[in-house]
Amino acid sequence: MTPIKECLENNNTTKKPIWLMRQAGRYLPEFREIRKENTDFIKLCLNEKISEVITLQPIERFNFDAAIIFSDILMIPYGMGQEVKFKKNFGPELGEIDLKYIINLGEDEFTSKLSPIYKLLRNLKNNEKLNGKDLIGFVGAPWTLLVYMVNKVSPKNGLSYNFFNDQSLVDHIMLLLDKFIKIHIKNQVNAGASIIQIFDSWAGLINTDLEKYIYKPTKSLVEYTKKLGVPVICFPRGISDYSKFCSIVEPSMVNIDFNVDIKNIVKHIKIPIQGGLDPKILLSNRENLKKQVLKYLDTFKDHQYVFNLGHGILPETKIEMVEELVKIVRSFRA
Numbered sequence: 001m002t003p004i005k006e007c008l009e010n011n012n013t014t015k016k017p018i019w020l021m022r023q024a025g026r027y028l029p030e031f032r033e034i035r036k037e038n039t040d041f042i043k044l045c046l047n048e049k050i051s052e053v054i055t056l057q058p059i060e061r062f063n064f065d066a067a068i069i070f071s072d073i074l075m076i077p078y079g080m081g082q083e084v085k086f087k088k089n090f091g092p093e094l095g096e097i098d099l100k101y102i103i104n105l106g107e108d109e110f111t112s113k114l115s116p117i118y119k120l121l122r123n124l125k126n127n128e129k130l131n132g133k134d135l136i137g138f139v140g141a142p143w144t145l146l147v148y149m150v151n152k153v154s155p156k157n158g159l160s161y162n163f164f165n166d167q168s169l170v171d172h173i174m175l176l177l178d179k180f181i182k183i184h185i186k187n188q189v190n191a192g193a194s195i196i197q198i199f200d201s202w203a204g205l206i207n208t209d210l211e212k213y214i215y216k217p218t219k220s221l222v223e224y225t226k227k228l229g230v231p232v233i234c235f236p237r238g239i240s241d242y243s244k245f246c247s248i249v250e251p252s253m254v255n256i257d258f259n260v261d262i263k264n265i266v267k268h269i270k271i272p273i274q275g276g277l278d279p280k281i282l283l284s285n286r287e288n289l290k291k292q293v294l295k296y297l298d299t300f301k302d303h304q305y306v307f308n309l310g311h312g313i314l315p316e317t318k319i320e321m322v323e324e325l326v327k328i329v330r331s332f333r334a
Helices: 003-009 029-037 041-045 048-062 075-079 099-104 107-113 115-125 142-151 167-191 210-227 242-249 262-268 279-283 286-299 319-331
Strands: 066-068 084-087 091-094 134-140 195-199 232-235 253-255
Touching: 029 048, 041 048, 041 075, 041 084, 048 066, 048 115, 048 319, 075 084, 075 107, 075 142, 075 167, 091 142, 099 167, 107 115, 107 167, 115 134, 115 167, 134 142, 134 167, 142 167, 142 210, 167 195, 167 210, 195 210, 210 232, 210 242, 242 253, 242 262, 262 286, 279 286, 279 319, 286 319
Parallel strands: 066 134, 134 195, 195 232, 232 253
Antiparallel strands: 084 091
């Protein structure tokens, strides 16, 4: 049994497994070399051979307890026929929504567009470098994908003023997202994903109608994934009440933000917990890193806990700080 499954299924609190969000990414010099030659991000995500190399890079360097596939949550809108581009120093930019096309889109056509992702998983499933480790597939949550599809750019400066103007479109997209996200989850599990993580990167953007846009649609995905026989991790980034989220949605494990009160979290959340460390801590010094990492490990020493961050690892992170992080976690004894 893998270290993460030990934690999830056997209530093991002595081992603290570790992997990092965006562990296959720009902080790695070997990734930057590949990226120089592959400027089109979507094409890169659809190249299963190069994506396999990228997925394994952090495993080869740091021996993490899980590999998360090199892909992107926006591959689902891409599969649904919406144009998706990634602009340097800007981020994603999406085209117009062709609702009629999406309504008529069949499962086979959607699966065919994203087939390299499933080939990637099948290849990784049989890779001996992942023996004894989990292979994590992932999706964006319906709310976060809706935000990108309708807003068309990252909402870091807020949603566009007319986001909810066409309520019929919003409701239609939410229904269609439930369908296609589930197809993507099923295909990933069938291809070899042993865990699914649901990223709700913009959960903190909405304060009302949480039942409609966050709780109910995410719970639908969680129940579906559990029926496929794999655990599901939820990361509702920025949500105000993690405890309420967990009691309603019931994920196998929840990933927490870096700006929550972890003493309050450990007191009120009984399911396994993942993450929380501010990625900026990895930009500080070794002494501060050790202090902050031990704060999490000590707080969750009697809890089922997987070490991770409260957001993706930053591109400017130094390799030696990640090595130090792994060393601290590996040497900790609850």
